Amino acid sequence: MPNSLILLNKVVSIVGQFPVLAGVSLQVDAGEVVLIEGPNGAGKSSLLRLCAGLLPVSRGDGQIFGFDLQTERAQVRRHVGLLGHSVALYDELTVRENLVFQIKAARGDTTRIPLALELLGLTGRLIDTRAGSLSAGQRRRAAIAILVARNPDIWLLDEPHASLDARARNILDDIILQAAASGNTILVASHEPDAFAGRTISVSGGVVVYDTAMDATPRAFKGPDTADSGEASMVRALSADGGGYHVA
Amino acid sequence: MWRDALLIAGKDIRIEMRSKVVINQMAPFALLVLILFAFALGPDRTPLINATPGLFWVAVLFSTMFAIQRSFSLEASEGLHDSIILAGIDPAGFFIGKLLAIASELGVLEILTAVGIIILYGAHIVSVLVLLSSCVLGTIGLAAAGTMYGALVSGMRLRETLLPLLFLPVASPVLIAGTRSWQSGLVGSHVSAAPWLWILVAFAVLYICVGIVLYGPMEDM
Numbered sequence: 001m002p003n004s005l006i007l008l009n010k011v012v013s014i015v016g017q018f019p020v021l022a023g024v025s026l027q028v029d030a031g032e033v034v035l036i037e038g039p040n041g042a043g044k045s046s047l048l049r050l051c052a053g054l055l056p057v058s059r060g061d062g063q064i065f066g067f068d069l070q071t072e073r074a075q076v077r078r079h080v081g082l083l084g085h086s087v088a089l090y091d092e093l094t095v096r097e098n099l100v101f102q103i104k105a106a107r108g109d110t111t112r113i114p115l116a117l118e119l120l121g122l123t124g125r126l127i128d129t130r131a132g133s134l135s136a137g138q139r140r141r142a143a144i145a146i147l148v149a150r151n152p153d154i155w156l157l158d159e160p161h162a163s164l165d166a167r168a169r170n171i172l173d174d175i176i177l178q179a180a181a182s183g184n185t186i187l188v189a190s191h192e193p194d195a196f197a198g199r200t201i202s203v204s205g206g207v208v209v210y211d212t213a214m215d216a217t218p219r220a221f222k223g224p225d226t227a228d229s230g231e232a233s234m235v236r237a238l239s240a241d242g243g244g245y246h247v248a
Numbered sequence: 249m250w251r252d253a254l255l256i257a258g259k260d261i262r263i264e265m266r267s268k269v270v271i272n273q274m275a276p277f278a279l280l281v282l283i284l285f286a287f288a289l290g291p292d293r294t295p296l297i298n299a300t301p302g303l304f305w306v307a308v309l310f311s312t313m314f315a316i317q318r319s320f321s322l323e324a325s326e327g328l329h330d331s332i333i334l335a336g337i338d339p340a341g342f343f344i345g346k347l348l349a350i351a352s353e354l355g356v357l358e359i360l361t362a363v364g365i366i367i368l369y370g371a372h373i374v375s376v377l378v379l380l381s382s383c384v385l386g387t388i389g390l391a392a393a394g395t396m397y398g399a400l401v402s403g404m405r406l407r408e409t410l411l412p413l414l415f416l417p418v419a420s421p422v423l424i425a426g427t428r429s430w431q432s433g434l435v436g437s438h439v440s441a442a443p444w445l446w447i448l449v450a451f452a453v454l455y456i457c458v459g460i461v462l463y464g465p466m467e468d469m
Contacts, residue, residue, distance in 0.1 A: 077334045090259070090328065097262070
């Protein structure tokens with residue numbers, strides 16, 4: 001396994017005719033937890049989707065887990081799990097059925113499902129409740145349970161605390177720390193205070209503008225009024241299974 | 249491929265059994281088409297019986313679009329679409345799985361529609377084997393072509409209007425061959441069913457092969 005699981009070198013990604021990433025460079029090692037900060041529309045979600053092999057690399061080059069993001073996207077996808085804004089649940093299936101389907105589809109270990117459900121507090125009648133009948137927070141917990149049960153090498157979490165109550169947020173933070181301790185690499189795009197990340201990067205205008213691993217002096221975010229300058233910079237750029245979780 | 253196909257088909261059929269879209273929406277639609285045509289053709293039974301094979305396949309064809317749109321709406325949300333891609337499901341397996349689920353839903357619909365035709369139109373069956381053969385082959389062909397075009401338009405904003413525009417002309421060989429073979433099996437005309445059944449076979453094989461080969465590249469478009 002390569003030491004740097006995520007290697008991006010001046011990656012530009014264009015969706016439609018719009019550059020969603022404008023020359024991102026990033027290096028993340030195995031076992032790191034990286035918090036991605038930035039204003040709305042800065043490119044945080046796009047950066048995560050690029051790392052998942054879901055966005056095209058228009059310029060530059062990138063490798064995830066040693067696989068090229070341009071030519072080996074299928075191999076990249078097998079090693080990553082993405083928790084996006086929209087939860088990946090079928091409304092007509094129960095929580096258990098959703099987990100079994102997702103884990104089987106990913107060729108994961110279905111024996112991890114009971115532990116993941118228990119860890120996220122999805123017990124009792126909730127397990128056999130249809131996902132469409134769950135609250136937003138419960139749906140979010142079920143989506144996190146899928147990720148925990150699947151246990152990919154790289155976790156990409158986009159606003160993972162959204163819809164969660166205080167207790168569930170603490171559980172999620174514990175899960176992230178334990179996963180990192182088990183060797184998983186985790187990228188979290190969040191507006192939450194840095195509770196677990198050892199490293200923080202700031203994204204603005206589709207590029208990484210600050211990285212605690214590279215620069216000790218934090219730069220202020222560009223506010224909404226300066227968002228245009230970010231877009232301008234995009235245009236210029238156009239030229240283990242051993243995850244041992246413990247229920248608290 | 250087959251493992252993923254069975255997983256996808258099992259999931260889609262389970263969802264269909266819970267949501268009952270076929271029973272509650274597609275079947276009433278197909279029966280309504282039969283009843284409206286009966287009104288349109290008037291009280292004389294002769295033109296009605298002559299038109300029965302075509303009416304059956306028109307009803308099935310229109311219902312197929314319902315089934316396709318419903319099938320691809322299951323993964324319409326960004327989260328589910330991404331999760332299917334990230335799970336590493338074999339695209340050919342996904343295609344076959346969707347095809348099997350749509351075909352099984354259409355099979356149920358065809359049974360209900362055929363019963364409706366016998367009751368409403370008083371149709372007389374000459375050869376059950378011919379009718380069954382054309383139904384099975386035509387359904388597989390429609391499901392295969394429908395899955396291809398359903399995937400093609402699933403990410404587009406105008407998918408509801410684009411699908412009929414793309415799919416109906418392509419499906420016309422099934423409509424023609426299905427109608428001709430049913431004329432042989434239902435009304436007992438002197439038309440031989442064999443060449444029409446071979447057209448249905450060719451259509452189904454062509455779209456299954458195209459789907460298996462092209463579904464992966466289409467997914468990354």
